[in-house]
Amino acid sequence: MTEAGSNSPYNVEYEDETLFIDSSDWRSSRLLKGQISCSFFLFTLFGLAEQTVGAIIPKLQEQYHVNDIYISLIYFSGTLGYFTMALCNGYLHKNFGIRGVTALGLCCMTISYFIISTVPPFAIFVFCYFFSGLGFGAMDAGLNTWMGNLVDSNPLMGILHGCYGLGSMILPSLITHLLERKMNPWQWYDYYVALMALSGLCLTAALMLFRYETPKKYKYMVITKSKLDDNDIAMDTAKDDDVTIVTDLTSNTAELDVDDSREVSIAQVLAKPMVWIFATVLAMYVGGEVAFGQWLLTYLMRIKQTPYKKCSHIVTSFWSGLTVGRVVLGWVTGHYFTTELVANMVYITCSFGGYILIWWILFATDYINILFPLVFITGVVVGPIFPTTVMTAIRLVPKREEVASIGFITAAGGSGAAMFCSLIGAVAETSSISLFPLIIMVIFGVITVAWFFIYEKYKSVFGKTRL
Template sequence: MIDTSNDDISEPFIHSLDKDVKHTVLFEDELIVMDSADWRNSMLLRFQILGGYFAFAFFGLADQTVGTLIPIYQDHYKINDVQTSMIFLALTSGYFSMAFLSGWSHTNLGVRGVVVMGMSCMIFSFIIISTDPPFFLVVVCYVFSGLGVGGLDASLGTWMGNLVDSNEIMGILHGFYGIGCMISPPVITSLLERKSNPWHWNSFYLVLACLGCSILAFLILTYRNETAKKYKYINVMKGRKNRKDPLQGENEEDEFELDSLSGSTNRPDVEGDESEEDQEDDDTHVSISEVIKSPMVWALAFALFTYVGNEVAFGSWLITYLTRIKKFSYKHSSYLASTFWIGLTAGRIVLGFVTTRAFKTELKANFAYVILTLAGYFSFWVLTATTSNELVIYPSVFFTGVVVGPIFPTVIVCALKLLPHRLQTASIGFICAFGGGGGAVIPFLMGLVAESKLGLEWFPLINVIVSGLVACMWIFIMKKYGSNFSANTI
């Protein structure tokens, strides 16, 4: 371990971001704790990954709570489909706000601060909703919830995407989101339909708030070293590493490393007075205006926006569609919704390993998943149009969930392998937040369709059409940017 807490360094220590041993570095008067990027070599990293998994399971619970409670909201508040969909619009505003705040929040708060802020926003909103407030206040609370989920999604997604075994770790991360989603429908249904002392719908939000507080405490403990100064230091070092001229050999880099360890200001550009060239490679200086000038960022953002929107719309409106159009019972409809999320969870966890081993690049893997997703939504449309036997529909819903599952994490890994390093954090934050916004916009639009003359019976066909749009977008991305893709290396 390299320890710079003592000014008397008796021997040269050469620091590298690629080291698999824990060490400390003095940077801008703060002792930065650097850990391995390989979970096999660090117990703390394993706990950090676990904390990220808990956080994603938590907002999976929260997201699907909305879809499960749509019929209850409408009965309790006497609102229609459009008014109900205002919740999704509120989530959108929160997500989009975080898209523009992602770079600033990471620079000023670090990964730790963004994660704590995200969980706190969600907990605050659920505490308010648990009091059974007027509906307009529920909508306002979901703005804060959207801010929280957007921050957690962007921060943890980018952070874990740069670890060793990123495909597998990201697949499991988003699989935990699916675990949360699949738990919500049966748990809420069983609590609300208990024969003795049934719960009121808002009581479940108090459970969410308490659970969120426990996860927040765990995240504060495990992410205690992920400060704003550490975030800046890593980006400065990676920018220098990427810019390094191999013809100059190792001496200049080693000299710089020794200076940074000892806290020397012989190279002032490391201590915060970066030269113009350094600033070009330091993504702590990347503004959102620079990010949105990239056509690649917008292509990935719109692909994720459309995919996430379709996924969440399907999961959120499925129960309402089955009870209203197919006349299934609320209990059996919630089981079918859970089947979709079970499939999604299994797909994200299992297919994350398949991606690395069965495909040459993540781009090609994702294209296969997108085409299979289109087939899944098409089969659901055909089956629901031709039969009312729910047992026949279960396999289709499960299969759709499985192939839908790995798309989100694989898109993030693709973005990390396509984008230059200096743009990664700000761009991934924007892509995740913009993409997550689709999870609010498209369900909101589905509510408009449900309230219109078209009616909710068009729900399965809309899923097919949007899925086909995702496939077209991914074909464009593959043809436009595929030649610059580096297979299985970050």
């Protein structure tokens, strides 16, 4: 018997195409190891690219003579692209497969960074970030859903998002060094040439390593896993959420074709309250996390009169903690917590406490040096919230709705980044950026309350057959 989703690779004929179905266990597949490594590198590029604007705000304002509100338009444009991709993700995956969607996203990023490197007018700069956002959205939804169904998904997802944190961690100090070094200093636009080259390399690697991830394979896997759900095959086996019990679904492809009519549209997904609940939480979380990382440097320079280089190192400390948290606590989540619901409650509560302390230090004292360990520790507990929230959603949504649901939920995170980064930019321009730490603290206070209600709502069904 050939088993879909088993740990032994096999071929299957489906709609006149021979599909290669690989193992879901990275230990037994060299190709899967390559795909996972490629995904890690893509998310490192994600971090290197997304945090660029925050690190070069002073340079952009000097180049284009724009205020904070105009800078916030860059965040808005990127999020609009991200959100647009989320609405199209289900359709694009069905027609292009994981390989095609990933390639499309990387093409958008490569082209946008090439145009920005030529120092176009500011309006074109902002518009390029729409295409960059398309690329981020393509990678985020597709790779999160794909990796969330592998063996050891919690630690793998932790490392995946830790790689985003790694890119974000490297970026502030790297740009500061390149722009301010004494010998042959870079201009801010030179960095976009490097991003363009990295995006091109990632595109080549993704086309090679995901060559079997075709549209028909995507369709086959969605329908197969949907049928497993409908047959009430347990997903919570022997306390190991990552092991999926499977059955023989390859012998009758005609039966699979009938199931294809049950594919859901984005409108059907958006009609479900659960999707909106997780989308709202992730929007606030990503908004708070990204806004903190993006505006902290500017806040410290303006309010605390801290030197540029020291500010960049403090920001790096936060992203370093976030990287460590996602890698280490992703493993802790899978081995020491009963469910992702419980783990996230701990992480969110600790994050709220960390931001309270940061607000108090910034508001009541001038002890800037204490921020180095404090923002690092806060970053550690903030880090795993995103992958743990995504894994919680993956555990709850039906298989055939995964890509559309997770795409929208992660896109909501991007919209939160734009909303809160823009909000802080508007407050900074019209009032004072001194309110920045208080805004971040309030955001995480609301998230703490929201997750408590999520825990109470879903704890009785979590880990059982999908709803």
